[in-house]
Amino acid sequence: MQKKDISKAVINRLPRYYRYLGDLLEKDVVRISSKELSEKMKVTASQIRQDLNNFGGFGQQGYGYNVEYLHSEIGKILGLDKNYNIIIIGAGNLGQALANYVDFERRGFFVKGLFDVNPRLIGVSIRGVEVMDIDTLEEFISTNSVDIAALTVPKTKAAQLAADLAKWGIKGIWNFAPTDLQIPKEVTVENVHLAESLMKLSYRLSSKDNPEDEE
Amino acid sequence: MQKKDISKAVINRLPRYYRYLGDLLEKDVVRISSKELSEKMKVTASQIRQDLNNFGGFGQQGYGYNVEYLHSEIGKILGLDKNYNIIIIGAGNLGQALANYVDFERRGFFVKGLFDVNPRLIGVSIRGVEVMDIDTLEEFISTNSVDIAALTVPKTKAAQLAADLAKWGIKGIWNFAPTDLQIPKEVTVENVHLAESLMKLSYRLSSKDNPEDEE
DNA sequence: TAGATTGTTAATCGATTAACAATC
DNA sequence: TAGATTGTTAATCGATTAACAATC
Structure with a gap:
């Protein structure tokens, strides 16, 4: 455009x-x-x-x-005139928080699937979407149109998952794992690094303690 | 320094x-x-x-x-050689996700209190910290040493809460509400705007659709 | 010593701000 | 028309990169 x-x-x-x-x-x-x-x-x-x-x-x-x-x-x-189908991989608190955030839907982002490894979570329904076994992820992607995958899994799982997602044709990854994903450049990755955000806050707090920094 | x-x-x-x-x-x-x-x-x-x-x-x-x-x-x-006491205001999924994120503790950030208005949440214990009534917030702050308040409340509540927190002497706010807090400059605000992050992703996805953008 | 790599200065590049002619 | 405010060019400012002397 x-x-x-x-x-x-x-x-x-x-x-x-x-x-x-x-x-x-x-x-x-x-x-x-x-x-x-x-x-x-x-x-x-x-x-x-x-x-x-x-x-x-x-x-x-x-x-x-x-x-x-x-x-x-x-x-x-910003591309907000289009609709996007999202899946959330990792249905812990953060994944659930994203799934529950109604405002995303208002902007055209629709949660179509939630995935986890935890048997306790599988089957649970969040805003009408059931948490599925992560083993069914590949099949789900191949039979549904998925635009964006939100990655809310531990760091140790993120790299492999991202590689799989790229292989299965996902074009956008919203990455919450504290790591930089190395994947093909046709996949767009947007990172949310909460720990780094908190460190920036602590930097500013501790440098403010210093009186001579005032202007 | x-x-x-x-x-x-x-x-x-x-x-x-x-x-x-x-x-x-x-x-x-x-x-x-x-x-x-x-x-x-x-x-x-x-x-x-x-x-x-x-x-x-x-x-x-x-x-x-x-x-x-x-x-x-x-x-x-980055100030990570110090410890910080954190309270989380808003004990919904996002607040709970933050409270459960063990890694923060490893970096010196200790969750000392969780607050909510929802009676269903009050009394619930998350990683050993009980969710308290938000009405007790002022007293809690005056009797405990709190360095950082994470604001995980709806947009409509955020401005007033931030003003109160500033008044009660909080020096750092980690703001997850989708709004820019207008508070005295001695308070440091670090924003995490998830909706804006997602919009950046959709921007990049939709501009990539355009073949002539390749280089 | 010779090789490697920093710390730092200088050059380049890009982003922000200022200014103003165009025009509603 | 006169006033207001954009769109856009030019000037400034700041950040990134390149280069190299210092030195381990």
Whole structure:
């Protein structure tokens, strides 16, 4: 769709724009200028305009941006106009938390299957989806259309599973295991490394303790 | 400790260095050069050396870096040589997942309390910690030393809770609610926005569908 | 000593911000 | 029309990479 070479920094900001515009939409705000939005979001107006103009001119001189239109356009850029079938591999607390997160469905992400090795979990139903034996995973993938696999399994299991998923044709992996998956580049991996996030927090907490760091 | 003005990009990379060095340590690797490490991590050796030299010279010419020493030094930079008391506010699946994640404890993060509004959850014990009524939160904080509050509550509750936590003296918030908390700058907020992570994945999946994007 | 590899400076590259003409 | 605000180019700033002298 877009030309090419959108920088990673820009893509990282898009979901945040989308969220702010969604909030404005809920408050029935009709239009917003880059300046107003920049004040809310604590970024520069210049950055907002530059970011958006990577994808096209969504605004109008002298007016600003129509909130509903811009929200919908960014949604399209993010691929939220499509539906995605998700399976969750690892039905522990984290997997269940993802399965229960209703908002994902609102964005077009549908949980179609949950898998685990634990016999205690197999057969349990979460929001209408039954946890299946992980041994049935290959067959499930071959007979269902699965776009994304969320990996919420221990680190020790992640690498092999990711390799299998790639082999079985999964195109997107949402990886929660604390490891970098080495898989073919046609598979897109998005990592959520909770431990690293917590370490960043502790870094900032402990460097703040230091009085001379203030500015 | 360090001079000042470490860029955010550098800090974001530190936990990943720490993880790779921990893996090497487990494999009993004694020394590693920036070149070898750069190949494993798929970054440039230059970047590794630049990053580390923000904090001091940890290596030795002609030898490289001692894995154990560098691991421990990065741990100190990240504040992992200290212990942190954590409370988790919101004892749903996500809160429970965090409480159950044993690895955090290994890094010095100890879950001291779980809080919820749901009477069904109050009294339940998770890894030896009982879920308490959120009404007792203020008192708990005033009588216990709490460093970090993990916020795993719905978006609608997050803003007020964060304001209260700030008022009650909490210095670090690990925020899982899909919103940007507006709180005094002496409180450090680290966000985990799962919905935004998933949107980045769908962006990459849907832009990959486009053949002309290949290079 | 010779070889290897760091620490660090300089060069390049990319991302952010500023400025302003275009235009609604 | 006059005022406002975009889209876009140019200037600045910061981060990454390259290069190499220092040194183990």
